[in-house]
């Protein structure tokens with residue numbers, strides 16, 4: 097056991113480092129101004145922000161031991177130096193029973209390691225211990241090192257003081273002098289208190305059926321949430337929430353929640369150990385992972401964000417919404433509100449041309465639309481989905497004078513102009529593919545599986561990255577485009593990168609996504625007025641990574657306004673309604689052949705960022721009049737819906753006949769409520785709605801936007817009244833909807 101003396105020596109070194117940090121940490125602790133404190137006597141780190149305390153320390157073995165994560169504690173509550181917990185008989189060594197912030201695979205670890213490495217000599221043992229740390233305002237970095245090799249891991253913690261949400265990541269540094277292969281690389285492990293009454297929420301789906309909220313009891317064992325599909329995926333979104341207890345209440349109960357900022361293969365592993373400890377480990381998906389790190393190189397993991405609330409799953413979403421607006425989205429903390437858009441896809445499909453789009457634009461402008469988006473079909477030889485992807489110049493038959501005249505027309509109508517692109521894809525029937533067949537993901541000599549007749553360009557390649565950037569840069573430079581709808585219509589197959597050396601090829605999983613981010617970042621820097629939507633055949637690429645570069649997302653291709661109630665419900669568990677595009681389309685809707693009124697469709701879409709995708713050429717004058725009125729109403733509540741606090745009054749899930757949402761403006765002055773009835777049963781009245789988030793003593797005046805309240809409803813009443821006596825809406829029949837506002841009186 098030659099490593100033991102080294103381990104002791106490292107421990108002494110680390111304690112010395114800790115003591116050296118004592119004075120600044122003590123000063124910080126005394127000033128009380130910093131959310132991050134370190135007690136050099138006990139080797140305990142403590143992060144306090146908003147209603148949350150997060151505490152961990154260095155135990156005598158040098159491990160970074162998790163101590164507490166939950167409701168905020170008293171400033172002087174004592175925390176002695178943590179001690180590694182005993183193992184369980186001879187079968188579970190102490191490394192498994194001691195909750196740790198970040199573990200290497202070694203020393204008999206059976207839980208999910210944060211880091212697993214194979215060294216060139218075949219050695220695969222990795223035991224990480226504390227070395228040093230720095231605290232700088234809201235940032236803490238803790239450096240760990242293997243007990244013997246010069247493998248360093250720098251853990252980053254950043255606290256958001258307004259929500260208590262922590263951001264964590266790890267950077268692995270190779271100072272060994274030889275390359276090694278990283279086989280598993282997670283950003284962080286979050287440890288919850290031991291208990292056996294946890295329930296896990298996650299979001300699953302498929303194309304046109306995204307954002308299904310799932311809930312299951314946690315038992316000893318492991319639940320793996322993941323994408324192995326290349327992009328983030330429709331199938332599972334990188335978000336989790338874990339609730340303690342068994343209440344169905346939105347506003348009560350302890351909830352730990354989090355989300356990954358990564359748009360490539362990801363994994364979140366939720367484990368309950370035999371000791372009933374729950375640990376959540378997230379980062380790069382280890383499946384088919386193999387990142388060779390040369391001497392002197394480092395690998396940074398994605399960010400893993402997590403928070404805690406004692407006020408239920410509803411508050412967990414509101415905290416995430418606030419955090420996304422304040423910290424993640426482009427132009428945070430004040431991202432612009434979403435304009436009302438028109439998108440041509442469901443109206444014209446691939447059959448776009450100058451005259452047709454201009455006619456639609458005129459009609460869209462007449463109802464108050466603020467942005468006109470020309471969707472697929474405008475470029476190359478794109479007459480259906482068999483050709484054209486990769487050839488990003490206007491189709492000369494459809495746009496003989498280029499895009500200029502249409503863009504000028506749209507601008508002259510007072511709208512901004514948006515354009516659909518799918519820059520990471522190529523049809524084999526395209527000039528680009530004929531010129532560069534080697535640019536796609538593929539394994540030589542193997543079939544190249546097409547989906548929607550297209551292949552994935554390998555954006556990890558420097559030449560492909562440059563091509564994608566320059567194509568879009570020139571499109572944006574030559575045309576007065578204000579918005580890109582950035583689509584991505586398939587998952588990966590045959591993820592080969594034959595141009596790279598064999599031992600480097602698996603880097604495609606990291607390098608592709610990094611290059612994508614870098615393209616987006618540079619485009620935004622060069623064209624700062626251009627906004628971007630992340631779309632992947634609907635909601636296949638929505639995560640906190642892409643949201644640093646995307647102003648909004650397209651949650652689903654499913655535009656059935658009834659299906660949208662549950663889709664939008666699931667979406668808002670993780671993401672703010674302020675980025676959730678929702679179009680009003682035609683009835684009957686193509687997904688379920690369901691017939692609904694224009695009002696129902698509008699009210700369903702007005703719960704997010706309103707768009708219109710119907711074929712306006714088929715609308716009657718009455719439809720235009722109704723739409724004009726509803727668009728105008730939406731603009732009066734837009735800030736409340738997009739930036740306010742969302743309360744789910746009635747869930748649309750589990751076969752519910754009803755659904756209702758409430759949005760309270762940031763300044764509390766306006767409340768917007770939407771109510772939907774699927775189908776009346778046995779003559780029962782619509783459930784009374786009891787509002788939330790109001791000031792009990794303030795007076796609020798009622799305005800029906802659409803639909804009716806019972807005749808005995810007061811015109812104005814106190815917050816206490818609307819909260820406790822509630823409001824009775826008159827809704828009867830099938831697919832009925834109503835909406836109202838409460839305006840706070842001065």
Ligand code: DGJ
Nearest residue numbers: 441471472631633634653
């Ligand atoms: C998938 C998107 O989600 C749709 O809105 C539309 O843009 C089509 N692609 C166009 O091909």
